[in-house]
Amino acid sequence: MICERCGGNNSDSAARCAYCDQPLNNAQPGNKFFNNSSGTNGRPIININLFSNNTTQNNNTGYLPEGITAKNKWISILLCLFTVCGHKFYEGKIALGILYLFTGGLFGIGVVIDLLVLLLKPNPYYLKK
Ligand SMILES: [Zn+2]
Numbered sequence: 001m002i003c004e005r006c007g008g009n010n011s012d013s014a015a016r017c018a019y020c021d022q023p024l025n026n027a028q029p030g031n032k033f034f035n036n037s038s039g040t041n042g043r044p045i046i047n048i049n050l051f052s053n054n055t056t057q058n059n060n061t062g063y064l065p066e067g068i069t070a071k072n073k074w075i076s077i078l079l080c081l082f083t084v085c086g087h088k089f090y091e092g093k094i095a096l097g098i099l100y101l102f103t104g105g106l107f108g109i110g111v112v113i114d115l116l117v118l119l120l121k122p123n124p125y126y127l128k129k
Helices: 073-083 086-090 094-108 109-120
Strands: 070-071 125-128
Touching: 070 073, 073 086, 073 109, 086 094, 094 109
Parallel strands: none
Antiparallel strands: 070 125
């Protein structure tokens, strides 16, 4: 153990320098709680992760981010087929639903396109609220 103040060579177990009485740092290099190279002066290094990843890891427990809603693909397809405009209301697109209602699903074209798009979607599919 080399004294920081005077450079005197002391035994590793000495608490104070034998030459100048400077307190010696006896933190053991192998101790994982002490890391003198990081400038902590032997204080314990405690890492506490306050932001746990629990919410993002559990993707299969029904958790959805704020503002996102899950829709069942087959409910949308059945509504589209049999009501022409119901899938728009089911998706929360009220204005489009009313437009589809009064134009027969954009004269059939919108309904056909929506059916094809819905068939290609995963189930469930996700929309912004
Ligand atoms: Zn000394």
